[in-house]
Amino acid sequence: MKHHFLGHTDIKVPEICLGTMTFGQQNTQEQAFEQLDYALERGINFWDTAELYAVPPTPQSYGSTETILGNWFAKTGKRKQVTLASKIAGPSQVGGHIRNGQTRFNKKDISRALDNSLKRLQTDYLDLYQLHWPERPTNCFSHLGYTTQMIADTPADLTPLAETLIALNDEIKAGRIRAIGLSNETPWGTMKFLQLADELGLQRVVSVQNPYGLLNRTYEIGLAEIAHFEKVGCLAYSPLGFGVLSGKYLNDQKPENARITLFPRFSRYTNAQAVWATEQYAKIAAEQGLSLVQLSLAFVRQQFFVTSTIIGATTMQQLQENIDSVDVALSDEVMQLIEAVHVQQPNPSP
Template sequence: MKYAMLPQLDTKVSKICLGTMTWGQQNSESDAHAQMDLALDLGVNFWDTAEMYPSPPDKDKQGTTERFMGSWLAKTGRRDEVVIASKISPMSFLRDGQTRFNKDHIKSAIDDNLKRLQTDYIDIYQLHWPERQSNFFGKRSYDEDMSAQDLSELTPFLETISALNEEIKQGRIRAYGLSNDTPWGVMRYLWEAEKHHLIAPITIQNPYSLLNRLYEVGLAEISHREKIGLLAYSPLGFGVLSGKYLDDKRPAGARLTLYDRYERYINEEAKRATKAYAKIAQEFDLDMAQMALAFVNSRPFVTSNIIGATNLSQLKSNIDSINLTLSAEVMAAIENVHQKIPNPAP
């Protein structure tokens, strides 16, 4: 395994992060425990979860993923060997759909996170997506509803930062990060924190893959210059970049077979790009999923690459991508496809 340093925490995290959002939907508690055992054995010490999980969201199953992780931590006693990231989520069935990133809601959410995880602290606590409307979750445009928002009706940035700083002082979280945010949002958090001499966010969790490299437009430079690392999620585009959906296949039990809400990963342009990437993998005798993950692993602004799996063989193969270095020829071929079909699945 390879590791990245989080200088703000003086902590090393694995360049591969264990994603957990299938636990409780596609994976049982015993499956989850087996994944945690294998991941840690292979050097993956960084695990990501959220109060909302499993995903797709389900009111009756909400929090199951954290409970599975918590039962493993209680059973093994290995809490000090792992770095755990979790999130507060503005979901309709949480806090009556009125979630605000204010002191009361952040405290309430962390109370519940810690209880489910059976731990005294969370290493990185993330704001799952902004309170404000913006162009995330597949939105390319900035529409009238977004531009008409009155931000004075939302929680002030300073209030959110102050609440998270207080949680750090109390030792209930060690650091905090953002997720699904925009360049403006990230810089606003950084500016407010600097202005008021408060601790700033240290990571941002956004989508990044061969099918969605929008992070490179604006946010990558922020990562570089402000030392706020990307935790890349959906690096396989919900499994599309494994090649298993090529030629309109729908494998039994696969995520896009079960849940059609993620169709943006298989629009016509995404299909065309995926075929082109599959051709590169075939030409250079590479496993397609490992090639896609190795590309993400190689990016200098990526702190960790969040991979998920529904079985152990898939998990091991994805983790093994850390040992693959793509040649200059492969990288040039990937860039050629990107220039022709840029970001087909935002």
């Protein structure tokens, strides 16, 4: 398995990262422990979580994923074998159960959120701490385009990005985080954080965790170029589009206990355009003697701007297939076939 540096740091991570957002909702602690043990055995020692998790977010599931990970660290004593990433939730997108809905990216809230994450995770530091989504209203979570309504909804007391960056750097100085990253961020936001870090002599962000896969390649517009020139790589989440790119939802199937079956709110990858594209990618995979999962994950992994691909699974069989995809390399011919579909139906589920 290949490894890449996180941005400009000396932190090396494998090309596959274990996503954990189902732990505490679709997966029990026992099932999560089995996944964690197996992932580490396979060399997947880069794990991503968030204070928001488990997903879907509810007051009851809040923090449960970090708690499960913390229990695993306490049981195994293997914290130092893992590169651990978590995130602070911003003031929008979820209900008021996180700090009464008043969470902002200021020093007070960052310190408080980090305090609680470290307690749940039973550790005294994080390798990567990320802003889960921008504090300002912008085009993330399946929305393309920056609108006048977003401008109107921007609060007057928005935390200045410089203040956020200084607060995060204070935590680096305190030894509580090693590096900082962004998530669901735009090219403007990414470049602004980089500009401010250079102007203020602070540590730069090292990664942007955004959706990226065959059904959503919007990262290529702006952020891929930033990744190349600024060494801020993509941590690609939803590479399988909530499982849609496993093919299990084709022909109107609704598999029992599957995520979209259980939680229809995650149906952003099931519109008519996405279904058509998924069918075409499935045909390409079959012609190449590959599963659709193998094709989809290999495509993401081969992009020059991707530092690591975040995989998530609810069963051990899914986890094994996802990890096994590292042995698949797509030829130039296959990549051209994929591109031909993309040209006909670009980004059907942004």
